[in-house]
Amino acid sequence: MRKVFARDQVALDRIVLTVCRGERVALIGPSGAGKTTLFRLLNCTLRPTSGKLWIDDEDVESLNGKDLRRTRSRIGSVYQQHNLVPRLRVIHNVLAGQLGRWATLQSLLSLFKPADVEIARQALQQVGMPEKLLERTDELSGGQQQRVAIARVLVQNPDVILADEPVSSVDPSLASTIVRLLIEISQNRHKTLIVSLHSVDLALAYFPRVIGIKEGRVSFDLETSKITEGMLEDLYSGNFRDHSMTEAISERVQSVAYPSVG
Secondary structure, X not given: OEEEEHHHEEEEOOOOOOOOOOOEEEEEOOOOOOHHHHXXXXXXOOOOOXXXXXXXXXXXXXXXXXXXXXXXXXXXXXXXXXXXXXXXXXXXHXXXXXXXXXXXXXXXXXXXXXXXXXXXXXXXXXXXXXXXXXXXHHHOOHHHHHHHHHHHHHHHOOOEEEEEOOOOXXXXXXXXXXXXXXXXXXXXXXXXXXXXXXXXXXXXXXXXXXXXXXXXXXXXXXXXXXXXXXXXXXXXXXXXXXXXXXXXXXXXXXXXXXXXXX
């Protein structure tokens, strides 16, 4: 696929990827590499300038209206900034995962008297905070808000979970917990999981397949055990802020184990 924005700004070029059902994949690369644009293509909120996106046997380019909405409902997204409504109670933000299935009137009525309360409670139970069901969302910490966003995806129950920098706005001590939670959900519910991470060490530690993106192109697409220090140096070369991350893990790239979270 290729994506070009205004003034001939090439965001992605020659992207050829296949992700199988149930896979867990991490994307890494310097800031501005095109990872977020790729995610917007994958969740069908952007269309490629050229090339094709296939989901199962469907060419997304050919979909419109009801068929496109149905395909989008199969893809759940977790964002860096959570995309929650701060003043609403947690239950409303969690049940927003139902909006693709609810009629407009039902959605409005739920703001006054939430429907499917037990579904929301169960989703919050899975992310470890059922006691927050009726609290205002803006009173939660950043890590708790990210858990609410994940609970919203659980209610949506998609086939694919896309997480774009899901831990960049939480305390570093919680980053591993959030990543492990996403992996556990994907394993337990048999979901495909694709996560974009700024942290190289998290990608290497928790994902069996890692894709490096640089300047809008795939730099490498390998099993974690086959990624070398030199590949990481090439990926982040010329990007001083991001390159510092590779130095912290360069001595253990070859020995990183894929920990069990099941």
